[in-house]
Amino acid sequence: MYIEFKHIYKNFGSYKASEDVCFALDKGSLSALLGPSGSGKTTILRMLAGLETPDSGDIYIDGKRVNDVPPAKRGIGFVFQSYALFRYMSVFNNIAFGMKVNHVEHNKIQRRVTELIDLMELKGLENRYPSQLSGGQRQRVAFARAIAPEPRVLLLDEPFAAIDAKVRKELRLWLKNTIHRLGITSVFVTHDQDEAVEIADNILIINQGRVEQEGTAFNVYKTPLTPFVAQFIGNHSLIQHYGDIKGFHEQHTYHAALVRPEFVDIFEADEPIQYSCTAESGIVKNVLFRGSNFEILIDVKGNEVKALWPVDRNVLQLGQTVKIMIKRLYLLNDNTVKSVKNESLVADKSQVI
């Protein structure tokens, strides 16, 4: 394990920023700290960089305890949310700064900065100042500046927060590819699950100063371990009386259930379907066009369930009656999640998901 947090606690006054944070990350991995704002994810990043000191617990980088190692000696590159580019220095000097203060040879600095400017597609902007750059260019300069001194670990705090939506998509892919090409162990903070899912090999869900769950994006999505994770990742509708839905039974201590739109099939009323006996009927309450599909809100026995409907079929109308088949539910109690399949599907042993 390259980076390890062992039982880290950190309070700011009465606010618990970290409470028994434990995790371990592989060398060369790209991990996301994902959580709502105020969950303590940035604090974790700043403690790893040495910009904050934990109240208790140990932090290891490459097998060495770094709690008492000053930030500059930890071998860390940090990309700030605001980029924090040195506004009175040119792009070239921004990127060269880390090497200059460490007295790297002049020729070597020249070579390295030129190489990074090529890699970051910043050619021709060497003499510009940060205020003369676009958001995407600034982000690339910040990234180049962070990796210029060849750090062991790269940390990024909300790297895409200040960039407009279209450029953000391009940059995500670019960042992912560049980090993998460099092979540098990286951790980034985000509150945007799409961003985490798209970029990270490994996601840590942070909530109220704790790591709620850790794993690949797919695992976190498919097998949420806590009610928080089930509700935070992916789209969902909450169902209070899930025992009323055909194919499911009320289970002790599980007081509510979540259903993801992907787990719901809907059919027009006159459509012939396979599981006609377990299909419920519902009424279309809302139709929302989302670009590549429709999001349909359906009233099923007093529960509002979100489902998806393809654009190439008849457009559903408000108040229309449809048949609805819920294939899977996540049952919730206070701190665990149980995934249950619709009984009619289990009996038939047919694979739906």
Place this chain on the structure above:
Amino acid sequence: MKKNATWYILIFLGVAFIIIMLVFPLAVIINNAFRGGINPYTQALTNHFTIEALELTIKATGIAVVFNTLFGLVAAWSLTRFNWKGDKFMTTVIDIPFSISPVIAGLLFALTFGRAGWLQPVVQALGTKIVFAVPGIILATVFVTLPFVARTVMPVLNARGVDEEEAASLMGAGGLTIFSKITFPHIKWAFLYGIILCTARAMGEFGAVSVISGNLRGKTVTLPLLIEILYNDFKTIDAFAVSTILVILALILLVLKIIIEARWFKKKG
């Protein structure tokens, strides 16, 4: 903007106010200074009491500005960049000279360092004199102008945040490099502006200095004190002639201030 009646009334009020409060008095000073022609004027200025008062004013101002500049930078830096117990309290303490009447400040120094004062033994042991002497005047000037540099630099440091400094320190830059390469270029104009304000205030200081000086002409009299003495002796021409020195110095500072403000706001925008 559309120019209606309100616009004209407001502009008229503004201009009238400036004329009555600033332009007229300035004209009065110049008129009175030259009432007897050019000769009495130059005589008043070349009088050795005037020269000595000017020298003392420059000396006190110079020392106060140098001291408060250093103090202001250190105070602003430590109050905005470090969290420590009592930093809020210190920020308030720095403002005391702004809120306290200069006369009271002078009185405090006179009582503290005077014959019956608590610190009199220390002053004596050092073999120096503070009350009714030059060190007292310098002390009073330093006290009255203490907050200017700190108070103009602090908001700029606060508004700017610590990101860039953190970034630089993560890359291994030392405190001096961070200050000279990252922090100072940003606070430069605010800093110069603070120095100008500090200088202007130090030159014109009257109240605190008046209490502690003892009015020993040629020894402990600064320009503002000399003007009062001359005026009380009915030497109106001399009083106004000496006033023109302060007016000219003020105008020079004003021009510097305008230049600095223009550059500062250009940087901001």
